[in-house]
Amino acid sequence: MGPVLPYTPISPMTRIRIERTLPAPGEILVKTGERVEARQKIARVPARGKIQVVDVVRMLGLDDRDLSRVMVKKQGDRVQAGEILATRQRVLPFLHKPCRSPNAGRLAAIGYGWVVIELEGDIRGEPAAGSESQAIDLLALVTGQVTAIRDRRSVTIETIGAYIAGACGLGGEGLGVLQVSAEDRTAMLTGDDIGMGSNNAILVAGAGVSPEALDRAEEMKVKGIVVGGISSSLQDRMPALSFPIVATEGYGKLPMSAMMFDILKQLEGRDAYISGQMGQTWDDTRPAIIIPLPERGGQEDTELSSGDVPIGPAQIGHQVRAVRHPHLSRVGKIVSIPAASQHLPSGLFLPGAHVAFADSAQASFENNTVTAEDTSSSRPSRIEFVPWLNLEHIG
Amino acid sequence: MTDSDSILVADCGSTRTTATLIERVNGHHRLVARGEAISTHRPPWLDATLGVREAVGQIEALLGRRLLSEAGTLLRRQSRAGDGVDTFVVVSSAGAPLRVALAGLTSSLSLASAQRAIAGTYALTTGLLAIDAGPASRDPNAQMQTLRQAKPDVILITGGTDGGAERPVMNLAQLVALYNQTLEPEERPLNFYAGNAHLADDIAALFTAGELQVVANVRPGPNIENPGPARTELEAIYRRRSLGRVPGLDTLSQWAGRPILPTTRSFGELIRYIADRYQLKVVGIDLGSASTSLAARAEDLFSLTTRADLGIGLNVKAALEQIPPEHIIRWLPFAVEPGDARDALLNKSLHPASMSQTEEDLLLEYALAREVMRQTVAQARPGWLGQGHRLLADTPQWDLIIGAGRTLTQTPHPGYAALLLLDALEPVGVSQIALDAGGIAATLGAIASAHPLAAAEVVEQDAFLNLGTVVAPLGTARPGDVALRVKVCYATGQEVHQEVVYGTVKVIRLAAGERATLELHPTRRFDMGLGEPGRGVTAEADGGILGLVIDARGRPLELPADVAERRKTVQAWLTSLGAGDSGKGIGNEWARFYRTPQSAR
Numbered sequence: 001m002g003p004v005l006p007y008t009p010i011s012p013m014t015r016i017r018i019e020r021t022l023p024a025p026g027e028i029l030v031k032t033g034e035r036v037e038a039r040q041k042i043a044r045v046p047a048r049g050k051i052q053v054v055d056v057v058r059m060l061g062l063d064d065r066d067l068s069r070v071m072v073k074k075q076g077d078r079v080q081a082g083e084i085l086a087t088r089q090r091v092l093p094f095l096h097k098p099c100r101s102p103n104a105g106r107l108a109a110i111g112y113g114w115v116v117i118e119l120e121g122d123i124r125g126e127p128a129a130g131s132e133s134q135a136i137d138l139l140a141l142v143t144g145q146v147t148a149i150r151d152r153r154s155v156t157i158e159t160i161g162a163y164i165a166g167a168c169g170l171g172g173e174g175l176g177v178l179q180v181s182a183e184d185r186t187a188m189l190t191g192d193d194i195g196m197g198s199n200n201a202i203l204v205a206g207a208g209v210s211p212e213a214l215d216r217a218e219e220m221k222v223k224g225i226v227v228g229g230i231s232s233s234l235q236d237r238m239p240a241l242s243f244p245i246v247a248t249e250g251y252g253k254l255p256m257s258a259m260m261f262d263i264l265k266q267l268e269g270r271d272a273y274i275s276g277q278m279g280q281t282w283d284d285t286r287p288a289i290i291i292p293l294p295e296r297g298g299q300e301d302t303e304l305s306s307g308d309v310p311i312g313p314a315q316i317g318h319q320v321r322a323v324r325h326p327h328l329s330r331v332g333k334i335v336s337i338p339a340a341s342q343h344l345p346s347g348l349f350l351p352g353a354h355v356a357f358a359d360s361a362q363a364s365f366e367n368n369t370v371t372a373e374d375t376s377s378s379r380p381s382r383i384e385f386v387p388w389l390n391l392e393h394i395g
Numbered sequence: 396m397t398d399s400d401s402i403l404v405a406d407c408g409s410t411r412t413t414a415t416l417i418e419r420v421n422g423h424h425r426l427v428a429r430g431e432a433i434s435t436h437r438p439p440w441l442d443a444t445l446g447v448r449e450a451v452g453q454i455e456a457l458l459g460r461r462l463l464s465e466a467g468t469l470l471r472r473q474s475r476a477g478d479g480v481d482t483f484v485v486v487s488s489a490g491a492p493l494r495v496a497l498a499g500l501t502s503s504l505s506l507a508s509a510q511r512a513i514a515g516t517y518a519l520t521t522g523l524l525a526i527d528a529g530p531a532s533r534d535p536n537a538q539m540q541t542l543r544q545a546k547p548d549v550i551l552i553t554g555g556t557d558g559g560a561e562r563p564v565m566n567l568a569q570l571v572a573l574y575n576q577t578l579e580p581e582e583r584p585l586n587f588y589a590g591n592a593h594l595a596d597d598i599a600a601l602f603t604a605g606e607l608q609v610v611a612n613v614r615p616g617p618n619i620e621n622p623g624p625a626r627t628e629l630e631a632i633y634r635r636r637s638l639g640r641v642p643g644l645d646t647l648s649q650w651a652g653r654p655i656l657p658t659t660r661s662f663g664e665l666i667r668y669i670a671d672r673y674q675l676k677v678v679g680i681d682l683g684s685a686s687t688s689l690a691a692r693a694e695d696l697f698s699l700t701t702r703a704d705l706g707i708g709l710n711v712k713a714a715l716e717q718i719p720p721e722h723i724i725r726w727l728p729f730a731v732e733p734g735d736a737r738d739a740l741l742n743k744s745l746h747p748a749s750m751s752q753t754e755e756d757l758l759l760e761y762a763l764a765r766e767v768m769r770q771t772v773a774q775a776r777p778g779w780l781g782q783g784h785r786l787l788a789d790t791p792q793w794d795l796i797i798g799a800g801r802t803l804t805q806t807p808h809p810g811y812a813a814l815l816l817l818d819a820l821e822p823v824g825v826s827q828i829a830l831d832a833g834g835i836a837a838t839l840g841a842i843a844s845a846h847p848l849a850a851a852e853v854v855e856q857d858a859f860l861n862l863g864t865v866v867a868p869l870g871t872a873r874p875g876d877v878a879l880r881v882k883v884c885y886a887t888g889q890e891v892h893q894e895v896v897y898g899t900v901k902v903i904r905l906a907a908g909e910r911a912t913l914e915l916h917p918t919r920r921f922d923m924g925l926g927e928p929g930r931g932v933t934a935e936a937d938g939g940i941l942g943l944v945i946d947a948r949g950r951p952l953e954l955p956a957d958v959a960e961r962r963k964t965v966q967a968w969l970t971s972l973g974a975g976d977s978g979k980g981i982g983n984e985w986a987r988f989y990r991t992p993q994s995a996r
Binding site for chain 2: 003004005006007009024025050051052053055065075108109110111112113114116118167168229231232233250251252281282284313323324325326327328344345346347348349350386387389390392
């Protein structure tokens with residue numbers, strides 16, 4: 001028996017819970033138990049706009065920073081551009097210019113000689129991104145049932161379908177029809193692979209995406225791309241791209257795992273949701289692909305994969321994926337667990353397992369490599385020694 | 396039997412969890428066994444105790460003794476021969492770092508001191524209001540935007556020596572108070588005031604009750620720095636807000652019967668403890684997956700620099716945002732495209748516990764490790780200067796250098812670890828280098844406070860692997876010039892004479908347990924740290940598994956500008972230290988630490 005390994009969940013059919021969260025407390029538009037459609041609005045929050053600090057003391061030429069005697073408006077009030085915020089209470093007020101609001105917005109705070117306005121339009125008078133007039137509407141993005149609502153922040157939706165956890169991603173979220181555009185899981189997606197039929201689709205690529213393919217995808221209003229590996233240099237292009245990208249294996253040119261490619265291929269034509277969002281270092285947000293599937297009355301439980309998290313120690317027969325070069329992204333099964341640590345070509349001396357990789361996409365011919373038949377399939381497989389630290393459970 | 400006969404220590408890291416058992420054996424505390432597992436505080440487990448249980452389970456299997464109950468809780472020892480332990484200690488770095496916004500008057504004074512206060516724990520400076528940074532920095536609009544973008548957990552207001560500046564400090568505090576008003580009460584940060592003490596009451600009055608805490612001024616005088624109280628408060632917040640949110644750590648804290656200590660603090664305390672106990676100038680660097688800590692102690696100087704944004708695993712992405720790929724690949728003896736190197740390193744961030752399987756991958760990871768450590772050193776050095784140790788900041792001379800963290804301690808060959816430390820720290824003079832081979836340095840500080848004898852005995856017996864002594868003169872010269880003439884006088888009476896050429900590293904035999912007298916004669920452009928180029932010194936040197944390392948590459952360390960020449964040079968340095976031999980012919984001590992189960996020691 002080996003140690004507990006990290007885990008990447010992948011299933012063609014499982015029960016999925018997705019928590020949809022607002023960036024700030026807002027209004028929840030659905031109720032627990034309600035059935036929601038993917039494109040349905042489920043929550044709303046007036047996005048926090050830009051702010052502007054008005055120095056009332058300076059504008060009115062006051063001697064101290066106490067505004068209690070000059071304010072016309074109070075905290076929370078809405079004001080229009082040019083509206084009076086504060087004025088000197090004098091016998092001859094026309095001798096003193098009042099302090100007017102430079103922009104439309106809400107008075108978020110008043111004090112110490114300043115007024116803070118949360119703007120509804122930016123300083124040039126245009127609607128500010130994420131301002132009140134452009135409140136954030138949170139969509140369900142998956143068809144399913146609301147199972148929980150947390151405070152004014154999040155809605156949990158439960159659905160049945162295929163779930164693939166991504167390794168890394170770029171961009172936000174996308175909803176579209178799944179379309180397999182690559183010839184196979186090792187192919188690069190090029191501009192030529194994307195045609196008129198790709199409009200509003202989520203494209204499944206193979207090992208990578210060319211820059212031309214990204215331009216073409218933008219042109220065709222593609223809703224997202226799922227690929228084996230992405231170059232980190234794509235990050236520079238993301239502000240210009242309107243769709244998310246999810247990489248199932250990692251960074252670089254990496255063939256998509258056969259099991260993932262097969263699931264996506266089988267579900268071509270169905271509505272899919274993808275998220276390319278990656279949390280910061282300490283955030284557990286992970287890119288994902290969800291393809292809701294119709295429930296089959298009465299059979300649902302038997303159709304479902306267990307969905308159990310294999311938190312127990314690794315054992316012979318467990319399905320694992322290698323997470324480090326030179327076997328990065330290869331999937332196989334543990335066939336034996338040597339008692340002693342072994343030398344790696346790097347010189348490190350580590351405990352691990354012999355893994356029979358069913359694919360030969362990245363065949364390696366290191367010293368401790370032998371050829372064998374995979375007992376679980378008729379495909380020839382290679383058995384490699386891989387340190388435990390470079391393996392994860394998958395499936 | 397005392398209450399410290401059997402101490403179990405758990406280190407819950409961001410990526411890996413270790414458990415170490417220290418017990419009294421033949422009257423002395425020894426590191427008896429160690430287990431290691433994946434950290435399980437993140438999905439899908441969401442319970443840090445699972446990783447601890449697995450690591451402890453490995454110890455149980457090795458010893459054939461139970462430390463945990465059937466229910467998986469800690470067993471207290473009832474008798475010397477019985478199951479269980481007497482004491483349980485936990486340290487952790489698994490919590491997200493605090494997001495801190497700093498507001499102050501002068502970048503080089505109060506704000507610099509405040510930066511050093513927050514560097515004592517896991518915290519990120521996400522916003523900086525320094526009103527001496529030009530007219531724009533005094534614009535309240537810009538200041539408010541800075542705070543909003545910073546999304547701070549904590550705002551630390553500083554500025555003014557005690558009895559010094561008042562008006563600008565009040566203005567800053569008023570702006571911070573106003574920023575708080577723009578937020579919903581549950582979204583508001585914790586506010587601290589650590590500036591001019593004379594203003595404390597006035598500033599406290601600006602905030603709603605309970606929203607501001609006053610601590611001692613971090614810069615009470617122009618030449619007086621006092622970051623300690625602010626550091627202590629920030630550490631307490633980290634424990635409460637960050638570690639308190641890590642699933643399972645509350646259970647471990649209950650088992651321990653005491654709060655969990657942040658790992659960086661424990662590591663810092665160990666360096667302080669060793670330096671004070673043995674009257675040495677000590678620097679230690681703990682290179683972690685998500686953070687890097689550098690602790691230094693020399694006479695009255697104590698400095699702890701924690702970079703919660705620089706790591707060699709989980710935080711590779713953040714590190715790459717600060718370090719250009721060209722700086723990383725300059726340490727490689729082979730060609731690689733910067734984009735490919737970046738992709739390869741980012742894959743490590745997705746699987747932070749993974750280890751290099753190929754030599755190229757290993758060298759790339761070590762290249763990043765060098766830069767991560769160099770960045771940490773660059774932040775620490777001004778702090779040494781700030782505490783009045785100009786000489787140390789300019790020409791760091793250490794009696795003892797300690798390397799910790801798996802990247803440094805689990806190298807295929809000790810030469811890699813030595814070279815990484817030398818490239819990062821660039822020490823001057825004569826220093827001993829040791830590695831935290833037992834993987835326990837980050838926890839020994841926590842033990843030392845409650846059980847100093849146990850800590851001392853483990854430090855002396857088990858914790859460190861002595862690599863040897865390094866001699867490094869300061870200076871530069873033309874390639875091929877002799878930098879240093881060395882005479883090694885062994886205890887056997889044998890003498891070895893060597894001339895070491897500038898730009899090279901040389902290893903001279905000096906086995907572990909051996910001691911020799913060194914006569915060091917730098918040439919006229921080189922200084923042994925005395926401030927007098929060409930002046931010779933005599934020093935005693937202890938051997939180690941590497942031996943005596945003469946680092947004549949000069950200080951500051953410079954890599955050749957020509958790419959081909961640079962790769963050749965980097966390879967030559969690796970070869971000189973024996974790195975690349977994959978551990979062949981290193982002697983039994985290295986094997987004892989790395990090739991045998993821990994319990995067999």
